[in-house]
Amino acid sequence: MEKIDNYIKGTCTAMCPTEEIKMREREKMLHVLEMVPGTEKTRQPKASTAHMVKSFSRSAAGKQIKPETLRPPQVLLKTVKYLLCDVINTKRLPYWHSVYDFITDRLLAVRQDLVVQNVSKAESITILQPIVRFHAYAAYRLCEEGIANFDATLNNKHFQECLKKLLYIYDSYDFLNLEIKSVCNDYFIENRPEFEALYLIFNLGNDEALTRSLTIPKKCKTNVVKDATKLSFCFKYGNFVQACRIIKNLPALLAAVASLHLGEIRRRAFNIMSTAYHSKNLAFPCEVVREVLLYGSVDELLQDCKYYGIRGDNEHLYFSKQAFDSTKAKVGNRRELFVENKKMEDKLDVIILGL
Amino acid sequence: MTFMSVAHYLQLVERYWRSQDGAKVASFLSLRHEHAGYANYHIESPEGIVERFLTAPIDELVILHLKCLFAISQSDYLSAYNIQSNLTQTFTKILQSQKEENWSLPIMYVLCLDLRLLAQLAENQRSGINEKPGEMLEKAAECLMGCFRVCAADNRSAEEDTKRIGMLALVNQLFKVYFRINKLHLCKPLIRAIESSPFKESFSLSQQITYRYFVGRKAMFDSDYKVADEYLTYAFENCHKLSKKNKTLILIYLVPVKMLLGYIPSKEVLEKYDVIQLWDLVQAVCQGNLKAFDEIMEKHETFFIKCGIYLIVDKLKIIAYRNLFKKVYLILNTHQIPIEALQTALVYLGQTDVDLDETECIVANLIYEGKIKGYISHQHRKVVVSKQNPFPPLTSLS
The missing domain is CATH 1.10.10.10 (Winged helix-like DNA-binding domain superfamily/Winged helix DNA-binding domain)
Known part of the structure; x- marks a missing residue:
């Protein structure tokens, strides 16, 4: 029972309303990616209409939304595809974090249009899925950036918000009557396991996420969801051996998001090992730890060990209960070799748009 | 079939309000009282008749109450919820204006309980794409917090007249909401308020049992098993022996907590309170029989999830x-x-x-x-x- 009638319907057929194009050209508020090439450096850069995308602006109280400034679902989908297929690979900006800033802002405007028009469940699902994947991917790709270039917390907020909304729609989708479902032919929810797994992995060890995974319909509990659930349990119980094994074998995007927890997993592993392998005479081979904890190289491993106060040389680590410095926070995120090897950057359209 | 006439009902409400009989007024404003079921009380516009019998401030409460009954009779729980919410807020203002007296607390208890129950019904009735799950219950919690603030701020009245004695009932209602919408972190300030209250021991036993049951469960989720054990044990031991259902409910959480602390429950207790599902588990854990353990987890999965103990039971592995x-x-x-x-x-x-x-x-x-x-x-x-x-x-x- 969706109350469709009460919501405004957009009539804007371009990615950006004409009104906004004129205004932003006049006020010199065009993004480089929206300018006609060659005019960027001029005093009055020209708007390249085909590349203009509606920018995000907070809805102010009392401001009437005009239908001609709103994009209907098909146009929103086209916009998302343009951003996440073309813009994402652009070479016109020197840094990818600038590309990220542009896309994030424009996606925020997409989400705003989505909410205002109360778009149908099926269409919302189709639009939200790539947005979620984009924020997941960015969380990993930019994980080494400083706060000046990339605000991980803010990205995580977008990520979590879109993901939760998506899951909520899936849930209500379960209650739709069969008639509608047969029309949709389950096409819209066939990706659901991927996103259920993403939610588990993004919120690793979280009780609420775990409880959810236990209660979702049986047909959604595919192998990837089962692995993600197991991973979350392993994380909770300190089983770093199996946790890392599962992470290594996850599909690229999930592995990337999971790798963001490695700092925590490794810190805990070192803490546990410092107690359990505490000995004056015994040594632990570096190569085994490197492999178990998914380090790209022994050097990286030794660097972390040194940080936590664990003694080691090129061959062995010497664990000692007293040496582990529990006051040290986890090491910052790294782009991990085993994720880099999955070469996500070469097939972003497949990974993010699911084409 | 009819109950007493509405006119008679209004006269009684007027009399009880004047004599400050909080419990009686409360029952007449309850959605679960007998009168609520009769069609002659389902009045769309009750202003006229109410104004003939009642004056401010009670008139407004009764008007809203009757409107709410009408909405419920139409199965329109969203409107019913909004009216009840309005009613609770109106009452909160009256409560605040009643200085140095607390006879109307029973009314607050009834209104707040009804509000929460309605919020649950309303929650199930909506299904727009932009609505967040738990939104209605969250709104109800805000409303309950309004009452809570009035009670908590009443520190001038003498001990026998203080509204602060009403705090625990509200906290328990809020717990029920927060547990349902999975926002346990919001319980923390409430717990602090009760633990530091000078009336900590004066609250009624039943309220204290409910309180400790929830605080115990929260401690369990926070992996603070010692505290969980203390609170749940108090709740279990003090819960009346005829409230078998409640005792069972407490035991479902107490058993895994005790086991994590290294205690083994007796078969007799588990049998007595119908939680024999837990006995197989106890045995598997004691024997270190992981195969049996896995089988039990699978067999009773639904039961464990339903009770919200799956994750803690799994920890027994x-x-x-x-x-x-x-x-x-x-x-x-x-x-x-x-x-x-x-x-x-x-x-x-x-x-x-x-x-x-x-x-x-x-x-x-x-x-x-x-x-x-x-x-x-x-x-x-x-x-x-x-x-x-x-x-x-x-x-x-x-």
Whole structure:
């Protein structure tokens, strides 16, 4: 029972309303990616209409939304595809974090249009899925950036918000009557396991996420969801051996998001090992730890060990209960070799748009 | 079939309000009282008739109450909720204006309970794409907080007239909301308010039991098992023996908590309170029988999830590991246990994908938690356990 009638319907057929194009050209508020090439450096850069995308602006109280400034679902989908297929690979900006800033802002405007028009469940699902994947991917790709270039917390907020909304729609989708479902032919929810797994992995060890995974319909509990659930349990119980094994074998995007927890997993592993392998005479081979904890190289491993106060040389680590410095926070995120090897950057359209 | 006439009802309300009989007024404003079911009370526009009998401020309360009954009779729970919310807020203002008196607290209890129940019904009735789950309950919680603030701020009145005695009932209502919408972190300031209240011991026993039940459950989710044990035990022991259902409910949480602390519940208690599902679990954990443990988790999955104890029960597996390894240690009768022997035991009990590295990892965790005393030699693939007390009793760990 969706109350469709009460919501405004957009009539804007371009990615950006004409009104906004004129205004932003006049006020010199065009993004480089929206300018006609060659005019960027001029005093009055020209708007390249085909590349203009509606920018995000907070809805102010009392401001009437005009239908001609709103994009209907098909146009929103086209916009998302343009951003996440073309813009994402652009070479016109020197840094990818600038590309990220542009896309994030424009996606925020997409989400705003989505909410205002109360778009149908099926269409919302189709639009939200790539947005979620984009924020997941960015969380990993930019994980080494400083706060000046990339605000991980803010990205995580977008990520979590879109993901939760998506899951909520899936849930209500379960209650739709069969008639509608047969029309949709389950096409819209066939990706659901991927996103259920993403939610588990993004919120690793979280009780609420775990409880959810236990209660979702049986047909959604595919192998990837089962692995993600197991991973979350392993994380909770300190089983770093199996946790890392599962992470290594996850599909690229999930592995990337999971790798963001490695700092925590490794810190805990070192803490546990410092107690359990505490000995004056015994040594632990570096190569085994490197492999178990998914380090790209022994050097990286030794660097972390040194940080936590664990003694080691090129061959062995010497664990000692007293040496582990529990006051040290986890090491910052790294782009991990085993994720880099999955070469996500070469097939972003497949990974993010699911084409 | 009719109940007493509305006119008669209004006269009674007027009389009870004037004589400050909070309990009587409360029952007449309750959605669960007998009168609520009769069609002559389902009035769309009750202003006219109410104004003939009642004056401010009670008139407004009754008008809203009757409107709410009408909305419910139309199965329009969203409107009913909004009216009840309005009613509660109107009452909050009246409560605030009643200085140095607390006779109207029973009315507050009834309004707030009805509000929460309605919010649950309303929650199920909406299904727009932009609505967040739990939104109605969250709004209800805000409304309850309004009452709570009035009560908590009443620190001038004498002890027998203080509204602060109403705080616990509200906190319990809020707990129910927060547990339902999974926002347990919001319980913390409420707990602090009650724990620091000078009336901590003066609240009614039933309210205290409810309170401790929820605080115990929250402590359990926070992995603070000692506190959970203390609060749930109080609730269990003080809960009236005829409230078997409530005792069962408490026991469902108390048993896993006790087990994590190293205590083993008796079969008689579990049988008496119909939670025999937990007995198989107790046995599997005690024997270190991981195969049986996995089977029980699968068999009773729905039951455990429904009670919200799946995650904590699953944690007992760690204790099962400890008990199994202790058995291997006793059989081999050596202080240097080969990891391979432990792995063999794991595989034999259905943990087929566990290899030596993972077995070591499980042992490492047990040593780290103090459940095994000793250390691991990776080179020799052996656990070297302490000569004294290598498996200290779980009750000795905190």
